Amino acid sequence: xxxxxxxxxxxxxxxxxxxxxxxxxxxxxxxxxxxxxxxxxxxxxxxxxxxxxxxxxxxxxxxxxxxxxxxxxxxxxxxxxxxxxxxxxxxxxxxxxxxxxxxxxxxxxxxxxxxxxxxxxxxxxxxxxxxxxxxxxxxxxxxxxxxxxxxxxxxxxxxxxxxxxxxxxxxxxxxxxxxxxxxxxxxxxxxxxxxxxxxxxxxxxxxxxxxxxxxxxxxxxxxxxxxxxxxxxxxxxxxxxxxxxxxxxxxxxxxxxxxxxxxxxxxxxxxxxxxxxxxxxxxxxxxxxxxxxxxxxxxxxxxxxxxxxxxxxxxxxxxxxxxxxxxxxxxxxxxxxxxxxxxxxxxxxxxxxxxxxxxxxxxxxxxxxxxxxxxxxxxxxxxxxxxxxxxxxxxxxxxxxxxxxxxxxxxxxxxxxxxxxxxxxxxxxxxxxxxxxxxxxxxxxxxxxxxxxxxxxxxxxxxxxxxxxxxxxxxxxxxxxxxxxxxxxxxxxxxxxxxxxxxxxxxxxxxxxxxxxx
Ligand code: BES
Ligand code: ZN
Ligand code: MN
Numbered sequence: 001x002x003x004x005x006x007x008x009x010x011x012x013x014x015x016x017x018x019x020x021x022x023x024x025x026x027x028x029x030x031x032x033x034x035x036x037x038x039x040x041x042x043x044x045x046x047x048x049x050x051x052x053x054x055x056x057x058x059x060x061x062x063x064x065x066x067x068x069x070x071x072x073x074x075x076x077x078x079x080x081x082x083x084x085x086x087x088x089x090x091x092x093x094x095x096x097x098x099x100x101x102x103x104x105x106x107x108x109x110x111x112x113x114x115x116x117x118x119x120x121x122x123x124x125x126x127x128x129x130x131x132x133x134x135x136x137x138x139x140x141x142x143x144x145x146x147x148x149x150x151x152x153x154x155x156x157x158x159x160x161x162x163x164x165x166x167x168x169x170x171x172x173x174x175x176x177x178x179x180x181x182x183x184x185x186x187x188x189x190x191x192x193x194x195x196x197x198x199x200x201x202x203x204x205x206x207x208x209x210x211x212x213x214x215x216x217x218x219x220x221x222x223x224x225x226x227x228x229x230x231x232x233x234x235x236x237x238x239x240x241x242x243x244x245x246x247x248x249x250x251x252x253x254x255x256x257x258x259x260x261x262x263x264x265x266x267x268x269x270x271x272x273x274x275x276x277x278x279x280x281x282x283x284x285x286x287x288x289x290x291x292x293x294x295x296x297x298x299x300x301x302x303x304x305x306x307x308x309x310x311x312x313x314x315x316x317x318x319x320x321x322x323x324x325x326x327x328x329x330x331x332x333x334x335x336x337x338x339x340x341x342x343x344x345x346x347x348x349x350x351x352x353x354x355x356x357x358x359x360x361x362x363x364x365x366x367x368x369x370x371x372x373x374x375x376x377x378x379x380x381x382x383x384x385x386x387x388x389x390x391x392x393x394x395x396x397x398x399x400x401x402x403x404x405x406x407x408x409x410x411x412x413x414x415x416x417x418x419x420x421x422x423x424x425x426x427x428x429x430x431x432x433x434x435x436x437x438x439x440x441x442x443x444x445x446x447x448x449x450x451x452x453x454x455x456x457x458x459x460x461x462x463x464x465x466x467x468x469x470x471x472x473x474x475x476x477x478x479x480x481x482x483x484x485x486x487x488x489x490x491x492x493x494x495x496x497x498x499x500x501x502x503x504x505x506x507x508x509x510x511x512x513x514x515x516x517x518x
Contacts, residue, residue: 018150018151018152018200018203018204021144021147021148021167021196022112022122022143022147022167022168022169022170023167023169023170024140024143024144024169024170024171024172024184024189025169025170025171025172025181026136026140026171026172026174026177026178026180026181026184027123027171027172027173027174027177028173028174028175028176028177030051030052030123030125030173031052031121031123031171031173032052032085033085033086033087033120033121034086034087034118034120034121034122034123034168035086035087035088035089035090035115035118035120035121035122035123036052036053036086036088036089036090036122036123036125037090037092037107037111037114037115037122037123037124037125038050038061038089038090038091038092038125039091039092039093039094039107039124039125039126039127040072040091040092040093040094040127041072041093041094041095041127041128042072042095043062043065043066043072045128046058046061046062046065047062048128049125049128052125052173053084053089054084056084057083057084057086057089060080060083061080061083061089061091064078064080065078065091070091070093071093071095072093072094072095073093073095073096074093074094074095074096074098074103074106075092075093075106075110075488076092076093077090077091077092077093077110077114078090078091079091079114087118087119087120088114088115088118090111090114090115092107092110092111094107094127099419099420099422100130100131100135101135101138101420101422102420102421102422104127104130104135104136104138104139104142105138105139105141105142105145105146105422105488105489106142106146106487106488106489107124107127107139107142107488108124108138108139108140108141108142108143108144108145108146108172108489109142109143109145109146109147109487109488109489110146110488111124111139111142111143111146111170112142112143112144112146112147112170113146113147113486113488113491115170116147116149118168119168120168121168121169121170121171122168122169122170122171123170123171123172123173124139124143124170124171124172124173125173126139126172126173126174130174132176132179133174133176133179133180133182133183134180134183136172136174136176136177136180136183137180137183137184137187137188138188139172140170140172140184140188140189140192141188141191141192142488142489143170144189144192144193144195144196145192145195145196145489145490146488146489146490146491147170148196148199148491149491150199150200150203150493150494152200152204186317187313187317187319190312190313190316190317191313191317191499191500191503193312193313193316194309194310194312194313194316194499194503195309195496195499195500196496197217197221197305197308197309197312197496198302198305198306198308198309198494198496198498198499199305199493199494199495199496201214201217201301201305202298202299202301202302202305202481202494202496203298203299203493203494204298205298206280206281206297206298206331209280209298209301210253210255210280210281210331211250211255211256211257211258211278211280211329211330211331212255212256212258214258214260214278214280214301214304214327214329215232215258215260215329218230218260218262218308218327221308221312222262222312222315225312225315225316226315226318227264227265227266227315227318228262228263228264228311228315229261229262229263229265230260230261230262230263231260231261232258232259232260232261233258233259233260233261234256234258235247235250235256235257237259238257238259238368241348241372242346242347242348242350243259243347243348243368243372244345244346244347244348244368245345245347245348245353245364245365245367245368246259246328246330246364246365246367246368246369247345248339248343248345248355248364249279249285249330249332249339249358249361249364249365250330250331250332251335251337251338251339252285252286252332252333252334252335252336252337252338252339252358253330253331253332253333253335254333254335255280255331257328257329257330257331257365258327258329258330259326259327259328259329259368259369259372260278260304260308260325260326260327260329261324261325261326262308262311262324262325262326262327263323263324264311264314264315264321264322264323264324265322266314266315266318266319266320266321266322266323267320267321267322268322269322269380270322270377270378270379270380270511271322271323271324271377271379271380272321272322272323272324272379272380272381272382272383272506272509273323273324273325273326273373273377273379273381273382273383274306274307274310274311274323274324274325274326274382274383274384274385274502274506275307275325275326275327275328275366275369275370275373275382275383275384275385276301276303276304276305276306276307276308276325276326276327276328276369276384276385276386277300277301277302277303277304277328277362277365277366277384277385277386277387277388278301278303278304278305278327278328278329278330278365279297279300279301279329279330279331279332279361279362279365279387280298280300280301280329280330280331281297281298281300281331281332281333282297282300282332282359282361282362283297283332283333283334284332284334284358284359285332285333285334285338285339285358285359285361286334286338286339286340286341286358287341287357287358287359288334288359289359296482299387299481299482299494300332300362300387301327301329302385302387302477302481302482302494302495302496302497302498303362303384303385303386303387303388303475303477303498304327304328304329305327305496306385306477306496306497306498306499306502307325307326307327307385307498307502308325308327309496309498309499310323310325310498310499310502310503310506311323311324311325313499313503314503314506314507319503319506319507321506321507321509323506324373324377324379326369326372326373327369328365328366328368328369329365330361330365332358332359332361334358338358339355339358340355340358341355341356341357341358342354342355342356343355344442344443345364347364347367347368347371347466348367348368348371348372348375349367349371349374349375349466349468351367351444351445351465351466352440352443352444352445353367353440353443353444353445353446353447354440354441354442354443354445354446354447355446355447356440356446356447356448356450357447357448357450360447360448360459360462362386362387362388362459363386363388363447363459363462363463364447366384366386366463366466367462367463367466368466369384370382370384370463370466370467370472371466371467373470374467374468374469374470378470379470380470380471380509380511380512381407381410381470381471381472381473381509381511381512382467382470382471382472382473383410383414383472383473383474383475383502383505384463384472384473384474384475385474385475385477385498385502386463386474386475386476386477386478387476387477387478387481388456388459388460388474388476388477388478389455389456389459389476389478390455390478391454391455391456391459392428392455392456392476392478392479393478393479393480395428395456395479396426396428396479397479398479398480398483398484399424399480400424400425400426400479400480401418401423401424401425401426401475401476401477401479401480401497401498402425402426402428402456402460402475402476402477402479403415403418403425403426403427403428403473403474403475404427404428404429404430404456404457404460404461404464404473404474404475404476405427405430405471405472405473405474406430406464406472407471407472407473407512407513409471409512409513410471410472410473410512411427411473413505413508413509413510413512414473414475414501414505415427416508417501417502417504417505417508418501420504421500421501421503421504422489422500423480423497423498423500423501425475425501428456428457428460429454429457430457430460430461430464431454431457434454434457434458434461435461435465437449437453437458438458438461438462438465445462445465447462456476459476460474460476469514470514471512471513471514475498477497477498480495480497481494481495481496481497481498482494482495483495
């Protein structure tokens with residue numbers, strides 16, 4: 001019965017997403033037609049594992065591999081057509097190191113990308129000795145992530161003629177098919193779909209996705225999920241609570257801001273709070289950005305999508321954790337009511353801010369979000385996630401997200417989760433001098449230091465100064481959340497960065513000493 005409900009839920013969410021994806025299946029008997037994906041680490045693996053190929057086809061594959069000088073390195077691939085009954089035989093290399101779960105996801109992603117235009121079914125043969133059903137389910141996760149394509153607004157898509165629900169399945173061939181299917185239902189599908197949820201939100205244009213519709217989409221995604229409580233603070237509520245920092249950012253827009261709170265209680269004890277920057281469009285405000293590339297600021301809510309997505313994944317898979325997502329949602333526009341450079345506002349915790357530059361708005365909305373987190377939830381830790389600065393991508397490119405924390409224990413846990421989830425972090429400093437650098441002429445703090453400096457660290461310091469005693473870390477994902485070139489599991493475009501990382505981090509979280517005890 002539980003399974004039936006889960007399946008019905010999956011069907012319902014599939015309809016509301018903006019992408020077509022093949023349904024994932026698991027089987028223990030080989031197919032005899034369609035596209036076949038064979039991950040191989042060496043030439044003799046073909047002899048051992050290519051048993052579903054007839055001898056003539058297997059010989060032809062062996063000759064093709066030799067002729068192409070195929071090296072079997074991870075993510076290398078060779079596509080063969082016209083052999084035996086198969087519409088395509090895709091060989092994917094598996095040789096190399098790296099986290100095993102990530103490597104399996106990459107096989108799934110490469111398979112999904114290379115077979116996207118196949119009409120019929122696709123079968124991936126699970127690689128040798130992969131270590132059980134959970135590993136097989138990782139291939140499914142990778143296939144969902146790598147095969148993602150946002151096609152909601154394409155009238156006719158030559159790359160993907162089929163719509164959601166019409167795709168032939170992608171089957172993972174494994175001896176423990178039933179157990180793998182259970183693993184997929186238990187967590188893999190929830191994780192993958194949460195990432196796609198975040199990518200959809202970040203890709204949606206800002207005329208469709210603004211604070212109120214972000215809230216609507218979130219409520220829709222959580223419909224029927226147990227032990228979840230969702231609350232959205234509107235402008236009146238935020239005024240009562242003194243959240244003038246986020247209100248200042250939203251003031252120049254026709255679209256009112258929201259503070260969205262999603263609680264999932266799968267365990268007792270103090271929660272981990274994940275706070276996300278949710279600027280549904282960042283024009284810069286009165287400190288207007290230049291036109292070139294401004295369109296990409298429709299994705300300036302990637303942090304909010306990541307924290308809500310992580311809680312969606314944890315809640316749907318019934319993880320034994322207590323976690324809260326706070327999405328600080330606002331549109332940063334230069335309307336007549338907009339905040340001016342030089343304006344002073346009082347944040348929720350009473351600190352005053354001189355807004356020197358209205359384009360440094362993410363730290364403003366997060367100032368109220370982290371203060372709310374600390375006051376309302378007395379959390380075990382606060383992690384904020386934000387597309388905060390261009391400076392972080394200058395420093396770290398799209399290889400690492402920036403990590404800032406004054407707690408070594410918390411930073412270490414995040415770095416470990418980054419490594420095993422395939423979403424790596426690089427720690428950058430938070431020097432005590434940043435406090436002086438950000439001293440205001442008229443208020444407690446100013447929101448930027450004009451004329452440069454360590455931009456990503458100053459932004460981090462600003463947010464951290466609104467946390468009193470809770471262990472806190474800040475992830476600057478501005479460099480990693482939009483990709484100009486694809487990888488096997490992240491196609492070009494909005495990456496949905498942080499959900500795999502945060503899902504791992506929250507599941508493995510161990511309490512760390514609070515600031516006062518250090
Ligand atoms: N949303 C931007 C940061 C950003 C830039 C994200 C490029 C993704 C790609 C942020 O609000 C911003 O404008 N930051 C300023 C800060 C500056 C005014 C101190 C920046 O990085 O220039
Ligand atoms: Zn921004
Ligand atoms: Mn900005």
